[in-house]
Amino acid sequence: MAARKTAPKTTPHEAQPESGVSDRVKRPELPRTEPIRSWTALFGADSGAARAQAAYAAGARTTSEAVQRGVELGYRVVDEYLRQGSTAADAFTGRGRQQALPGAEFSQMAERMMRSAQDFTSLWFEMMGSFMANMPAPGPNGQHAAHAPERAARGAPSSAAEPAASDAGRWRVVVRIESTRPTEVTVSMDEAIQTPMVESLRSALGSAHIDASLEVVEDSARVVRLWARVPAGLPADRYTGAVLDAATGRPGGRVTIAILE
Amino acid sequence: MAKTSVAPALLEEYGAIARGASQKYLQVHGDRGAEYLGDALRDYPERGGRSLRSSLCIAVARCFGASLEDALNSAVALELFHNAFLVHDDVEDDSEERRGRPTLHVLHGVPIAVNVGDALGLLGLRPLLDNRSTLGLRVATSILEETERMASETVEGQAIELGWRRSNVIDLGEDDYLRMVLKKTCWYTMIFPHRVGAMIGKRGRLGQDEFLHLGFFVGAAFQIQDDLLNLIGDPKRYGKEMNGDLWEGKRTLMVIHLLNQVPGPERERLRRFLAQPRQSKRSQDVRWVRGLMDRYGSIEYCRGVAHGLAGAASREFEQAFAGQPASRDLDFLRELPHWVLERA
Numbered sequence: 001m002a003a004r005k006t007a008p009k010t011t012p013h014e015a016q017p018e019s020g021v022s023d024r025v026k027r028p029e030l031p032r033t034e035p036i037r038s039w040t041a042l043f044g045a046d047s048g049a050a051r052a053q054a055a056y057a058a059g060a061r062t063t064s065e066a067v068q069r070g071v072e073l074g075y076r077v078v079d080e081y082l083r084q085g086s087t088a089a090d091a092f093t094g095r096g097r098q099q100a101l102p103g104a105e106f107s108q109m110a111e112r113m114m115r116s117a118q119d120f121t122s123l124w125f126e127m128m129g130s131f132m133a134n135m136p137a138p139g140p141n142g143q144h145a146a147h148a149p150e151r152a153a154r155g156a157p158s159s160a161a162e163p164a165a166s167d168a169g170r171w172r173v174v175v176r177i178e179s180t181r182p183t184e185v186t187v188s189m190d191e192a193i194q195t196p197m198v199e200s201l202r203s204a205l206g207s208a209h210i211d212a213s214l215e216v217v218e219d220s221a222r223v224v225r226l227w228a229r230v231p232a233g234l235p236a237d238r239y240t241g242a243v244l245d246a247a248t249g250r251p252g253g254r255v256t257i258a259i260l261e
Numbered sequence: 262m263a264k265t266s267v268a269p270a271l272l273e274e275y276g277a278i279a280r281g282a283s284q285k286y287l288q289v290h291g292d293r294g295a296e297y298l299g300d301a302l303r304d305y306p307e308r309g310g311r312s313l314r315s316s317l318c319i320a321v322a323r324c325f326g327a328s329l330e331d332a333l334n335s336a337v338a339l340e341l342f343h344n345a346f347l348v349h350d351d352v353e354d355d356s357e358e359r360r361g362r363p364t365l366h367v368l369h370g371v372p373i374a375v376n377v378g379d380a381l382g383l384l385g386l387r388p389l390l391d392n393r394s395t396l397g398l399r400v401a402t403s404i405l406e407e408t409e410r411m412a413s414e415t416v417e418g419q420a421i422e423l424g425w426r427r428s429n430v431i432d433l434g435e436d437d438y439l440r441m442v443l444k445k446t447c448w449y450t451m452i453f454p455h456r457v458g459a460m461i462g463k464r465g466r467l468g469q470d471e472f473l474h475l476g477f478f479v480g481a482a483f484q485i486q487d488d489l490l491n492l493i494g495d496p497k498r499y500g501k502e503m504n505g506d507l508w509e510g511k512r513t514l515m516v517i518h519l520l521n522q523v524p525g526p527e528r529e530r531l532r533r534f535l536a537q538p539r540q541s542k543r544s545q546d547v548r549w550v551r552g553l554m555d556r557y558g559s560i561e562y563c564r565g566v567a568h569g570l571a572g573a574a575s576r577e578f579e580q581a582f583a584g585q586p587a588s589r590d591l592d593f594l595r596e597l598p599h600w601v602l603e604r605a
Contacts, residue, residue: 066565069435071573073566077439078477082470202394242397250464251397 171196172223179230182260187226189243190252196224197246198255201239210239210257228257236261267592268600275319276312278329279336286337286384301369301377302384305344308360314339317454317597318461320590324582325462331395334388335404335457341388342408345381346415346449348374353423354509355539358502396461403466404457411453418445425512429536431528433517435566439481441512447480455581475581478574483601485567488513490604492551493560507547510535514566515559519550522557571598 171189189196201210212228236259243253287303315336322332350356351364352374358364366374389408392401421441425433455472490499491506492515506513516535523531531553534546554560575598585591 063561063565063568066562067569067572070566070569073436073439074478074481074570074573075474077436077443078474081440081443081477082473085469199393199398202391240394242394244397244399249397249399251400254395 174225176227184258186256188253193245193252195246198243199241201241203237268596271593272316275316279312279315279340283337283340314454318458320593321458322461323590324585327462332461334392337388338385341385345378348378411448414444414448426510431520431532438514442481442484446484447477451480452476475577478570479598482567482570514563518559574598
């Protein structure tokens with residue numbers, strides 16, 4: 001008659017590992033082999049955590065100690081990381097990373113400013129002619145005013161705009177869009193900006209863009225002229241460009257031209 | 262700790278906006294190679310998720326005076342980067358489940374999953390380039406530089422963890438773990454969204470160290486809680502494989518704590534367990550390790566550490582956002598360390 005084996009009573013978490021092919025199934029080590037006579041057991045100290053704490057008394061830590069240790073270790077690690085980063089940055093550049101001036105960024109900025117200026121100069125007379133012809137009354141073909149901080153102008157093709165009456169300190173924007181299709185123009189501009197310029201207007205996807213320029217017409221009255229030419233064949237979409245202060249490079253608004261279907 | 266009240270609703274609201282805005286980028290490849298690229302590309306993003314990182318970016322930007330629209334491109338980039346990391350992480354960890362479904366490499370194989378991860382990462386650059394139109398070249402360039410820094414830190418952290426597993430390193434302390442997590446998790450989950458949001462709101466550069474303490478503490482608490490949930494979370498709500506970290510041999514804080522507490526014979530047995538590839542591990546081995554964690558108090562200890570880190574994060578929050586006007590976004594950011602520990 002075969003002997004009947006009884007599987008050791010274990011919880012699922014206490015099952016033994018199979019650490020190799022030759023390992024035999026063994027009884028788990030019993031947590032204790034005699035009654036607990038310690039007074040601590042009177043108050044239910046025989047929980048898993050309490051047993052663990054008893055098992056490694058030297059390294060025992062309560063939850064509050066764990067909290068404290070987390071904070072201490074955390075500050076030590078992050079401060080050490082910052083020191084290392086600072087040292088590495090100093091060794092690499094001779095100054096902190098945060099002070100590094102990316103040359104490429106500023107050369108690109110200068111290039112854009114130059115291009116905007118060239119675009120503007122080459123079209124100055126043409127634009128001025130159209131602009132003056134349309135002043136002061138709105139023309140018949142949809143002339144619109146955009147008034148910072150944000151105004152939208154919806155127009156038929158080739159529209160020009162004149163400034164509306166303004167609050168003190170706000171920029172007034174004269175808009176001239178050369179387009180064969182209907183467009184909607186939105187301009188927002190911070191009052192704090194001193195010398196506005198606008199970058200090329202881009203769609204969210206794709207590389208298509210609209211060249212645009214901003215030029216201060218009358219500094220004291222804070223009138224600025226926006227010009228843009230929408231290339232034929234450009235997909236109907238929203239094209240947005242940031243308005244920057246040419247003196248500081250800080251952004252202070254945006255120009256959006258939506259080409260309508 | 263106090264219950265969170267703003268965080269769930271705000272995460273839902275901003276997350277939906279960011280996920281919605283990311284759709285147009287996810288359509289870029291259209292139907293070209295739909296089965297192996299386009300459809301697979303949209304798989305993880307369409308599984309949902311909390312959109313924590315993108316929501317954080319938006320909230321911080323708004324706290325510093327920016328509009329939601331100003332932060333949207335960067336939030337979308339964070340969504341795409343996060344999904345790219347998840348795809349690659351799942352391959353590296355040989356994980357089986359993500360957001361309640363089989364992982365991408367389980368569905369399509371490793372080569373296609375790696376390619377989809379690459380595509381998502383590259384797609385994330387598009388909205389950052391689009392920042393030129395909304396934020397100007399200067400701020401957009403700063404954010405790109407910050408992205409490079411984040412990516413560099415993240416892959417370093419991931420390399421540390423993968424190296425520990427590859428070489429079966431067991432002589433690790435809690436400080437080693439925190440250093441690894443600082444790079445692997447904290448940078449892209451917390452530090453980067455905070456810093457980018459602040460760059461957008463402040464319209465300029467930040468000091469090298471700004472938001473680093475805050476991001477580290479809340480990020481480390483987040484990671485430890487994430488690892489705890491893998492062991493003790495609700496399987497119905499968790500979305501990933503329970504005990505998956507043990508199957509994968511990850512050096513979580515609980516494993517490191519256990520390695521430093523178990524006596525010699527069990528430590529040796531644990532070392533052999535960790536050395537085994539996933540396919541060689543057996544469920545009873547995993548249960549044994551899990552049982553050791555209960556017996557040696559690893560779960561409770563690490564929960565305590567996470568609470569300590571979250572407490573430090575609350576203190577750092579008050580310094581980082583001192584003087585900002587009251588707002589729902591500020592409330593959300595104040596609640597973040599609590600939310601990190603409360604989430605199931």
